Amino acid sequence: MAEFKVKVLEAGFINHDVKRFMVQKPAGYTFVPGQATDVAINKPGWTDKLRPFTFTSLNKWEYLEFTIKIYPDHNGVTHELGKTNAGAELILHEPFGAITYKGRGTFIAGGAGITPFIAILRELYHNKQLKGNRLINSNKTSSDLIYGDELQMMLKEDLVNVYTRENVIGFLDRRIDRDFLIEHISDFSQYFYLCGPDKFVSAIKAILLDLGANIESLVVDE
Numbered sequence: 274m275a276e277f278k279v280k281v282l283e284a285g286f287i288n289h290d291v292k293r294f295m296v297q298k299p300a301g302y303t304f305v306p307g308q309a310t311d312v313a314i315n316k317p318g319w320t321d322k323l324r325p326f327t328f329t330s331l332n333k334w335e336y337l338e339f340t341i342k343i344y345p346d347h348n349g350v351t352h353e354l355g356k357t358n359a360g361a362e363l364i365l366h367e368p369f370g371a372i373t374y375k376g377r378g379t380f381i382a383g384g385a386g387i388t389p390f391i392a393i394l395r396e397l398y399h400n401k402q403l404k405g406n407r408l409i410n411s412n413k414t415s416s417d418l419i420y421g422d423e424l425q426m427m428l429k430e431d432l433v434n435v436y437t438r439e440n441v442i443g444f445l446d447r448r449i450d451r452d453f454l455i456e457h458i459s460d461f462s463q464y465f466y467l468c469g470p471d472k473f474v475s476a477i478k479a480i481l482l483d484l485g486a487n488i489e490s491l492v493v494d495e
């Protein structure tokens with residue numbers, strides 16, 4: 274299995290528990306937006322602890338970007354990444370993953386499940402092909418948004434933010450359930466891109482199929 278040792282160029286928190294890493298890009302390294310790679314920290318005790326993370330950068334950028342939710346509650350890889358900064362080294366592997374853009378549709382993300390869509394939406398925006406795509410972005414509260422301002426700028430009225438625990442007037446404060454999907458989606462023959470916690474993805478997938486979506490039109494990393 275190919276391994277690529279790369280330096281962290283810059284790292285910093287973009288909200289209370291999500292950290293953005295800019296890392297060196299190995300020569301000739303490319304990926305399809307939506308893909309991920311297995312990442313380890315190149316430091317004693319951590320080199321064999323591989324965890325998958327998605328590229329949120331574009332291929333044309335000179336560096337790779339990862340956007341990683343840190344779980345500080347136990348001594349896992351993301352906890353360690355929370356303490357990993359510029360100058361440290363990561364070990365990357367080959368890109369992999371099933372979530373890639375197939376055509377216009379609705380992207381439905383739960384929490385850090387937005388990361389493959391960040392890469393795809395950034396690329397579509399850059400290529401002036403974003404129009405006609407929509408994003409339904411579910412988070413616990415607005416403080417959990419990842420690149421919220423950029424998504425708003427790119428998608429404008431094609432972005433629906435859903436907060437499951439905001440409790441503030443003016444916010445869509447609810448879950449993505451059957452009624453929500455009936456209300457917000459008029460065409461079930463389009464592509465649907467789903468990413469988030471397993472339960473979130475399986476529940477939404479079942480509702481979409483029940484409402485008439487085609488199994489071939491669902492793009493899910495399973």
Ligand SMILES: Cc1cc2nc3c(=O)[nH]c(=O)nc-3n(C[C@H](O)[C@H](O)[C@H](O)COP(=O)(O)OP(=O)(O)OC[C@H]3O[C@@H](n4cnc5c(N)ncnc54)[C@H](O)[C@@H]3O)c2cc1C
Binds near residue numbers: 327339341347
């Ligand atoms: C293809 C793919 C792409 C991904 N891309 C991204 C990405 O771009 N960004 C991103 O943020 N995530 C991404 N993930 C998820 C990411 O891989 C996991 O969050 C990461 O592996 C967690 O590693 P960890 O060692 O910190 O936690 P692990 O030890 O692997 O634990 C993972 C989960 O279990 C819980 N958990 C486990 N043990 C304990 C414990 N003792 N106490 C409390 N909680 C515990 C954690 O809270 C967490 O929810 C992706 C996953 C896949 C499959």
